[in-house]
Amino acid sequence: MAIIEVKKLSKSFKVKIKEKGLKGSLKSIIKPKYKIVKAVNNISFEVEKGEIIAFIGPNGAGKSTTIKMMTSILYPDKGTIKVLGYDPVKDRKKLSYEIGTVFGQKEQLWTHLTPYDNFKFFGAIYDIPEVAVEKKIEELKTLFELEEFINTPVRNLSLGQRIRCEIVASLIHEPKVLFLDEPTIGLDPVVKENIRTLIKRMNKEFKTTIFLTSHDVGDIEKLCKRVIIINDGQVVLDDTMENLKYHYLNKKIVDAKMKERVNLDDEDGITIIKDKGYNLKIEVDTTKRSVADALKLLNPDNIIDINISNIPLEDIISNIYKNKD
Amino acid sequence: MLTAVKNQLKVTGLSIKYALVREFLNKATFLSNIIFMILNNSCMIIQWIVLFSIKDDMGGYTFKQVLLLWGISAGTYGVSRFFFKKAFELSETINSGKLDAYIVQPKNILLSTITSDIQVSAIGDMLFAFIVYFIYGFNITTFILFIFFCVTGGLMLTAISIILNSLSFWFNNADMVSDVGNSLMVNFATYPDGIFKGITKWLLFTLVPVGIANYIPIKILIEFNPYLLIINISVCLLLTLLAFVIFYKGLRRYSSSNLMSARI
Numbered sequence: 001m002a003i004i005e006v007k008k009l010s011k012s013f014k015v016k017i018k019e020k021g022l023k024g025s026l027k028s029i030i031k032p033k034y035k036i037v038k039a040v041n042n043i044s045f046e047v048e049k050g051e052i053i054a055f056i057g058p059n060g061a062g063k064s065t066t067i068k069m070m071t072s073i074l075y076p077d078k079g080t081i082k083v084l085g086y087d088p089v090k091d092r093k094k095l096s097y098e099i100g101t102v103f104g105q106k107e108q109l110w111t112h113l114t115p116y117d118n119f120k121f122f123g124a125i126y127d128i129p130e131v132a133v134e135k136k137i138e139e140l141k142t143l144f145e146l147e148e149f150i151n152t153p154v155r156n157l158s159l160g161q162r163i164r165c166e167i168v169a170s171l172i173h174e175p176k177v178l179f180l181d182e183p184t185i186g187l188d189p190v191v192k193e194n195i196r197t198l199i200k201r202m203n204k205e206f207k208t209t210i211f212l213t214s215h216d217v218g219d220i221e222k223l224c225k226r227v228i229i230i231n232d233g234q235v236v237l238d239d240t241m242e243n244l245k246y247h248y249l250n251k252k253i254v255d256a257k258m259k260e261r262v263n264l265d266d267e268d269g270i271t272i273i274k275d276k277g278y279n280l281k282i283e284v285d286t287t288k289r290s291v292a293d294a295l296k297l298l299n300p301d302n303i304i305d306i307n308i309s310n311i312p313l314e315d316i317i318s319n320i321y322k323n324k325d
Numbered sequence: 326m327l328t329a330v331k332n333q334l335k336v337t338g339l340s341i342k343y344a345l346v347r348e349f350l351n352k353a354t355f356l357s358n359i360i361f362m363i364l365n366n367s368c369m370i371i372q373w374i375v376l377f378s379i380k381d382d383m384g385g386y387t388f389k390q391v392l393l394l395w396g397i398s399a400g401t402y403g404v405s406r407f408f409f410k411k412a413f414e415l416s417e418t419i420n421s422g423k424l425d426a427y428i429v430q431p432k433n434i435l436l437s438t439i440t441s442d443i444q445v446s447a448i449g450d451m452l453f454a455f456i457v458y459f460i461y462g463f464n465i466t467t468f469i470l471f472i473f474f475c476v477t478g479g480l481m482l483t484a485i486s487i488i489l490n491s492l493s494f495w496f497n498n499a500d501m502v503s504d505v506g507n508s509l510m511v512n513f514a515t516y517p518d519g520i521f522k523g524i525t526k527w528l529l530f531t532l533v534p535v536g537i538a539n540y541i542p543i544k545i546l547i548e549f550n551p552y553l554l555i556i557n558i559s560v561c562l563l564l565t566l567l568a569f570v571i572f573y574k575g576l577r578r579y580s581s582s583n584l585m586s587a588r589i
Contacts, residue, residue, distance in 0.1 A: 013580060016497075068581055073428045075577050096431040108426050112347040124339050125430050127332045 002046035003177060003209050004070065009079035010233075011040040011065055039065040041233035042079070049176075052203055052210040054224035054241075058321050062233040063213045067179050070211075071101050084176055097126060100170030100208075104182035108166060111155040115146060115165040118154065119172055126173035133172065140168045143205070144198055160191030164198065171202065177209045178202075184216050196222050217314045229320055237320055245310050250286045254294060255279075257305040262298055270294060283311070333432055337440045341408070344443040355445055362449025363456070366399055369515070370457075384519025389461050390543060391517060396457040397474055397542050398514040403450030404479025405486070410447075412439040412483045413507060415490035416500035419575075422582025435572050439483065451475075467546050474542035477561040481538040482510055484564035487572055494575025506533075514539045534560060 017033045018024050040062040047053050057063050068074040070081055072088040072095060081088055086095040102108075109118045116137065123133030141150055144164050149157055154165065163183060170178060180199070184192045200223060203210055214220060220227060220241075227244055229237040237244070258278045264270050269288030274281035284294045291308060348355045370392070377388040386394065411418060418424055418438060427437045458471050489503035513521075513529055518540040521529060530536035537560045541553045 064581075068425070071429050073425050073581055074579065092428070093431045096429055099429075101429045103425065106422075106425065110343055110347070112350060113343055117343065117346075121336075121339055121343065124332075124336050125432060127328075127431075 001049070003049045003051075003084055004045075004047035004211070005080075005082040006046070006066075006070070007044050007080045009040055009043050009066070009069065009081060010038070010077050011062075011069060011074060012077055013037045013039055038233050040069070040076075043230065043233070043235045044079075045228055045235060045238055047209060047211065049209055050203070050207050051226060052199070052212065052224050054220040054227040055211060055213045055230065056215070056220060056227060056317065057230035061230045063230055064181060065233075066230070067101075067181055067211070067213060071099060071179055072096070097173060098176050100173070100175035100178045102163075102166050102170050102178070102180050102183050104163065104180075104185040107162070109154045109162070109169060112153055114151045114153055115157075115168070116150045118165065118169055122169045122172045128173060136172055136174070140171055143201060144168050158191075160187050160194065163187065163191075163195060167195075167198070167202075171206075171208075174206065175208065177211065180210060180212045180214075182214050182216075183212070184214060184219055189218075192216065192218060199223055217312075217317065220317075221313050229317065231321055244316060245313060251311045252284045252286060252291050253281065253309045253311060254284055254291070254298075255281045255307040255309070256298055256303050258298070259302050259304055262302065264297060267297060270297070333436060336432055337436065340437075340440050341443055344441075348443070348445050358445045359449040359452065362446040363453045366395065366450065366453040370395060384517030384521075386517035386519065386543075390547065392457045393461045393546060394517065394539065394543050395515055396454045396461065396471070397478060397539050397546075398511075399450040399457070400454030400471070400475030401478025401482055401514070401538055402511060403447040403454060404475050405447075405482040406444040407447035407451065408443070408479070409439040409483040409486075410442045410444040412486045412490070413503075415439065415487060416493040416503055419490070419493040419579065420497075420500075420582070422580075424576075424579060425581055428579075434576065435487070435569060439487070466549075470542070470546055470549075474545070474557070477557055478538040478542065480561050481534060481564050482507070484561075484568035485510060485534070487568035488564075491568075491572045491575045494578045509533045510535055510538070534564070537561075 013036070014034050015037050016028065017035055018028045043062075043066065055063055055066065065074060069076045070083055070088055072092040075089055083095055084098050086098070088095055109115070110121070113121070119137045119140075120133060123130075123136070128136070137150075141147060144167065146161075146164065146168065149161050154162060157165065167180075167183065183199070184195055187195065196219060199210060199212075202208055210223070212219065212223060224241055226240050227237070228235055253273070256279075258280060261277060262280065264272060264280075264282060267289075269285040271283040271285070272280070273283055280298075282294070284291055295303075295306075373383075373388065373391050373395075376383060377391075381387070383391065406413065415438065424434065424438060427434045427441070430437060454471075454475060458468070486503055486507055489506040490499065492499035492502060510533060513533065513535040518526065518529065518536060526536075529540070537557060541557050544550060545553050545557070
């Protein structure tokens, strides 16, 4: 059964248009002009229990607006949302006991308090008895490796440590669904990897459903099995990561080191990406030509070394964004 | 229902406790904020001493009654700014999208927001209120009533600020309107109502209800009047209810924001 159901959801914002300069400002006071921006336009999708789903799209695509409607922050104009059977508009309080939110760009912790005091405060917000909070903090402290800095004021923590604490604070009440809005923003690769491992572990240990938005392809590739791509407020793709990687663009990259030069100009289904004499990098469109066929053209006896890989996920996603435009 | 209220109060208490912990980090600033506020209010009393040396009666008030008026004004101001500081910055909270953090929590959004910070100097106002009350003269009945009116007045100031700041859900720059409204409530609160006549007096008992929050309590403290007490309580309840209704009505129009922010 779906844990999140979104049906024909829409949300528009009224934005004031102002002409430039002082004259424009005066004009906008006397006769203001507005335009309607459709942030989310008739989107539908479902999320199953225990899934880690990537909800991605370029800036301004409608990701945050959708998450905010699912977490009761914004009211939808049209459509319905059910998260764990609750309507975020009507059942805000009941829903908040069941979900957790981490907005990478917005800090929820008190910076002058230690993570430990913050966690106790969050425990009180969710009406959790003292003993249960202590037990939960102890459990999460070990899982998220917070021992070293749990008693250091948040303002003295590194960004990576702070994000770990933000995630822990959102888990104190054992939410069934966790919304992570760009949790790895601004983090270095090592810390990012660390956070990803912890998110995976959390999903495995607590069976938490995770709804993730990120611009970091690494987050999506390493964490999610399913991806929903949104652009201009509409869902442009809802598929498994496997399908996205292997079938969506049907292209493979062949990087070969040759004994002799090969001329592949004008070959149908093959695009030369790089040709440095004996080092050749080509893109094979598998809808027009199989990889085996492409290898035959290269002549297997002529190959010293070869690497066949998928198109980088980043390129696939960029292409999907561009094609929509 | 009772458990929900208890839990809400527990969170409010913790919120105040943690805000105080932050303020204690800098003891010198903490203490000087309080002391200077008491001194600031005391300086204003000096001008009244000078005025009363010229004339015995000011708008129907004796010097001691003016002292009491200052006590009530400082007390109501102190209660509103200490417990509900964020009600006076609600416009900024709405415009910068900082309500998000409170909406996703299973508590009353308005209460959690407005009690999320304290104004330390307001402790000075509350202490000053008690000092002048004791100079006016202590008796147990007026003392209880005095505290009660500081609370109802504080709630009224807070409610008016919430109502005006909530206009930010509909208009830009509503903070300017709320600043003017809040200033009016404070500026008129320290003058005897007898000096105001006609439309000004009418305004002070209607649109800018300083009269209900400050003048009526003085009249009750001088001579107990149950009808005036009912008016004070009723207006307090009405304004509080109105504040909740307008805030929640506006919340449907809340558009959040993606500005980077930190809770400091």
